[in-house]
Amino acid sequence: MWIYEKKLQYPVKVSQCNPMLAKFLIEQYGGADGELAAALRYLNQRYTLPDKVIGLLTDIGTEEFAHLEMIATMIYKLTKDATPEQLKEAGIGDHYASHDKALFYHDASGVPWSASYIQAKGDPIADLYEDIAAEEKARATYQWIIDMSDDPDINDSLAFLREREIVHAQRFKEAVEMLKEDQGKQKYF
Amino acid sequence: MDSFTVRKHYYPYVSPFDPCRPMQVKQYVTPPNLYINYQPPNLPQFTPREALRAGTLWKAFYDPYVSPYKQRE
Amino acid sequence: MAQKQLPKEFYKSMEELQAVDFVILELTLYLDTHPNDEQAIQQFNHMTQVKQHLMYQVEQYYGPLQQFGNSYSGSPWNWKDAPWPWQI
Numbered sequence: 073m074w075i076y077e078k079k080l081q082y083p084v085k086v087s088q089c090n091p092m093l094a095k096f097l098i099e100q101y102g103g104a105d106g107e108l109a110a111a112l113r114y115l116n117q118r119y120t121l122p123d124k125v126i127g128l129l130t131d132i133g134t135e136e137f138a139h140l141e142m143i144a145t146m147i148y149k150l151t152k153d154a155t156p157e158q159l160k161e162a163g164i165g166d167h168y169a170s171h172d173k174a175l176f177y178h179d180a181s182g183v184p185w186s187a188s189y190i191q192a193k194g195d196p197i198a199d200l201y202e203d204i205a206a207e208e209k210a211r212a213t214y215q216w217i218i219d220m221s222d223d224p225d226i227n228d229s230l231a232f233l234r235e236r237e238i239v240h241a242q243r244f245k246e247a248v249e250m251l252k253e254d255q256g257k258q259k260y261f
Numbered sequence: 262m263d264s265f266t267v268r269k270h271y272y273p274y275v276s277p278f279d280p281c282r283p284m285q286v287k288q289y290v291t292p293p294n295l296y297i298n299y300q301p302p303n304l305p306q307f308t309p310r311e312a313l314r315a316g317t318l319w320k321a322f323y324d325p326y327v328s329p330y331k332q333r334e
Numbered sequence: 335m336a337q338k339q340l341p342k343e344f345y346k347s348m349e350e351l352q353a354v355d356f357v358i359l360e361l362t363l364y365l366d367t368h369p370n371d372e373q374a375i376q377q378f379n380h381m382t383q384v385k386q387h388l389m390y391q392v393e394q395y396y397g398p399l400q401q402f403g404n405s406y407s408g409s410p411w412n413w414k415d416a417p418w419p420w421q422i
Contacts, residue, residue, distance in 0.1 A: 078399050079392075080419045081356070082313065083349050128366040135359060145420035215290065219328040234326055235316025239363065242294035242322065246367035249299050300364065302371050309353035309381075318360035 074134070081138035082232050085225040086149040091162035093226055094150040095180060096217050098167075100233070101143045102177030102185040105209040111136035113190035113206060117199045120192070125200070125247040132240050139233055144175055146226060196251055203244045211237035265296040267324050288329045293322050338415065340422060344395035351388040357381050 100106040114133035118126050151159065151173050159168045166182060177185035193199050214234035218227050269291055275283040304319045312318045361378040368374065389399055397412040398405035407413060 073402075075400055075402055075404060078396070078413075078419055079348065079352065079355075081352065081359075083345075083352060084420075125366075128363065131359075131362050131366060135363075141420065148420050211290070211292065215326055215328075218326060219330055231326060232314075232316040235322070235324065238292045238294050238322055238324060239317050239360070241292070242297065242300065243363050243367055245294065246299055250367060300368070302368065303373065309357045310349075312360065313349075313353040313356045318357055318364075 074137075080142055080145060081135070082142060082229060084142050084145045084149075084229045086146055086223070087225045088223050089150070089154060089158075090223055090226075091151050091154045091159055091164060093217075093221055093223060094147045095162060095164045095167075096220060097143055097147050097150070097226075098175075098178065099180035099213060099217070100210070101140065101147065101175065103179035103213070104189040105206060105213050106179070106185075107136050107140040107143055107210075108177055108185060109189045110206060110210065111140060112187075113192075114203065116190070117192045117203070120194050121196050121199065122251060124250055125196070128243055128247050129203075132243065135236070135240075139236065142229060142233065146229060147175055197248065200244050200248050200251070204241050204248075207237045207241035207244065211241070265291075265293070267291055267293060290324075290326070292324050297321060338417060340395060340417070344392070345422075347388065347391045347395065351385070351392050354381055354385050354388055358385060 102108055111133050114129040114136065118129035118133065121129060151164075154162070154173075156165075156168055159165055167176070167178075170176075179185075191199070191202050193202070211234055214230050214237065218230050218234070221227055221230070267290065268288055270286050270288050272285060273287055275285070300319070300321075304321050306312070306318050307315055307320060307323075315323045317323055358378065358381050361374055361381065365371065365374055365378060389405075393399055393405060397415055398407060401413055405413075
């Protein structure tokens with residue numbers, strides 16, 4: 073089971089009312105390389121991976137839900153007090169027409185989340201290589217959003233999330249090494 | 262763990278017919294995880310508060326990102 | 335309309351807890367691929383103790399942080415009280 077903790081992983085701050093950023097941030101909410109996709113990918117693959125890496129996928133998958141909540145917090149704060157007029161100007165009138173200010177699992181262009189974004193091949197190497205690629209793609213997405221954002225507080229949270237992708241990619245690489253390893257040998261490179 | 266750089270540059274071909282002002286240099290990121298194969302034990306750590314701010318406990322993985330477009334301005 | 339105001343000290347304690355929890359998380363992922371690192375295990379167990387203490391502190395201001403028997407309830411039942419993490 074999972075236990076919810078009533079706390080964000082990182083102290084998210086949002087200082088400027090800039091709903092335009094919400095439009096871009098939603099890419100990491102319901103986009104192909106977003107946090108939902110990441111969480112569901114790892115927590116689904118783990119059932120058929122070798123025992124020694126299940127713990128890692130469980131823990132990283134769980135952390136991704138904490139990231140999802142951070143992204144949700146940013147979007148929530150950026151839009152909660154914006155008028156429909158402001159939302160229209162920010163280019164999210166189409167979102168508002170269907171969802172008001174409710175969050176929804178779609179990407180920055182409004183394409184709804186799809187399970188076809190993620191894979192579970194049943195082959196440990198194929199799955200872990202996909203996971204490494206997913207982390208690098210998410211890192212890149214954070215970079216492109218940071219390139220477009222001039223809100224220092226949002227960028228602070230995005231920098232945190234981007235750095236987490238680096239650490240996760242590292243651990244997935246180590247998981248591959250663990251699976252390559254000959255029985256009983258522990259080796260650092 | 263040898264020393265390494267986390268940004269690389271290349272110089273794309275510039276045509277006289279390119280419509281936008283050419284970017285002479287393009288940059289891409291090669292983060293530390295590409296170079297640290299299997300993390301060795303006892304790497305230097307940040308304090309808990311610094312670690313939270315950095316997004317990693319280990320200094321070796323810290324790779325702050327500055328937008329190359331903002332650097333250019 | 336009466337709504338719960340969180341004192342300055344809450345934000346300070348919460349950030350301390352976030353920092354300690356972050357170290358615990360980082361050590362967790364590290365230990366998942368380095369299960370024999372005794373020093374990291376010691377650090378993990380130590381930080382877990384520190385976390386208990388900080389959780390207690392934060393809960394004094396904020397109410398229960400977890401459910402399912404990991405935090406004690408106030409009376410009346412205060413788990414469901416706002417503000418939620420994305421609101422503060």
